[in-house]
Amino acid sequence: MYIVKSSYNLRIQKHDEGWQLHTHDSMIEIELMAEGSGDHFLNGQYYPIKKGWFWISRPQDFHEVTVPKGVNIISIQIKPAFISKELLALLIDYQSDICAELSDSLFQKILTI
Numbered sequence: 001m002y003i004v005k006s007s008y009n010l011r012i013q014k015h016d017e018g019w020q021l022h023t024h025d026s027m028i029e030i031e032l033m034a035e036g037s038g039d040h041f042l043n044g045q046y047y048p049i050k051k052g053w054f055w056i057s058r059p060q061d062f063h064e065v066t067v068p069k070g071v072n073i074i075s076i077q078i079k080p081a082f083i084s085k086e087l088l089a090l091l092i093d094y095q096s097d098i099c100a101e102l103s104d105s106l107f108q109k110i111l112t113i
Helices: 085-093 104-112
Strands: 008-015 019-023 028-035 037-042 045-050 053-057 062-066 071-078 098-101
Touching: 028 104, 037 053, 045 053, 045 098
Parallel strands: none
Antiparallel strands: 008 071, 019 062, 028 053, 028 071, 037 045, 037 062, 053 098
């Protein structure tokens, strides 16, 4: 379990290894693979991830990432109270995993921001 002490955290992380299966009881985490590739297991579903993939981990989600070598991941961690109740309800009630590949142009726009 990871705990966010402020309303949100934004960081770029270099991982030489992945991380074990865990959940985020106190936050919503949005992550973007900025460089590298690996495997993402989200709620028992396997996703091969590479540069340009993003995922959202909600309090009810369990996820694990394995990487063969170093990766850079942009991570935004948000306390649920920091976003609107309507958006939070949509995220929590959405029945599917949120893990997808961005188009090259959208990926570049996000990196610019």
